[in-house]
Amino acid sequence: MTSSRSDGSDTLLGAWLLGLAGFVDAIAFVVLHGSFVAFMSGNSTIFGASGAVGHWRTASLSVLLIVLFFLGNVLGALQSRFLGRTAHRSLMISIAVVTTVGTAVATWMSEAAGMITIAIAAGLINSALSARTDVHVGLTYVTGTLVKSAHQLVDGLGSDHPWAWIKTLGFWAIFACGAAIGGVAYHGLGSAALWFAVALAVIACLLPHRFR
Structure with a gap:
């Protein structure tokens, strides 16, 4: 029962952070004219x-x-390694603080500078979960998510868990939905849409988690 609750808390947190990452990445794509804050494969190709x-x-x-x-x-x-039981809370607060700073900069100073700042928050998001979980480290590496889902689909053929791949594919869908919502929000509200990202980051601080 404890293991099930732990896995569920990781899944919920991973899904929430993926939606947040997709949301800010879509806005960054527009503001930075084709560059990203959460998709480093794309930035590497652009470079x-x-x-x-x-x-x-x-x-x-x-x-x-x-x-x-x-x-x-x-x-x-560094926080995960050295802060022990306070590491998770510290990480979530760090994500919320950096997202807030980036949003404030984007709203009142420079949209581009604000989005560039949020790239740090995207990095923090990718360190938020342990390697010992179904929600893999490198959270926003959705190419890897698709690959893992495809392998699970094949591995599940004739097994007792033929639908495990759907859960993994769902993480890709959440990122894509977050990006779609971010694009729509920015189209309607401009940089003020980033305050929704701040709200998502603050709520993430309150989500259940397990100590690893």
Whole structure:
């Protein structure tokens, strides 16, 4: 029973953070003209392609986003390793604080600078869950989610758990839905839509979790 509740709390938290990541990534895509805060595979491709044709400003932006995303992951990993039982709460608060700072910057100073700041929060999100869970580390690596779901589909043929792949595929769907909602919200509200992301991050601080 305890294990089931633990798995459920990881799933809920992972799904919630994925929706948040999709939401801010869609807004970043629009504000940063095709760059991302949560999809580093895309930024890596943009960096390579832009550098190859001499678009150094775009390439530099991609590098900056990758560095900040990496920094967010490092900060999250440090908290997970050294803060013990307070690590999860500290991580959630860090995500909420950075998202709030980025939103404030985007709202009152510069949309681009605000979204770049939120890349750190996206990195923190990817450090929020343990490797010992169905919700894998590298939360916003949805390509990996699709690959895992495909393998589970094949592995489930003729087994007692033929539908396990649907749960994994659901994480991709949540990210995509978050992105769709973020796009619609930004279209209607502009940078003020990011305050919904702040609300999502604050609620994440209150969601159940397990100590690992």
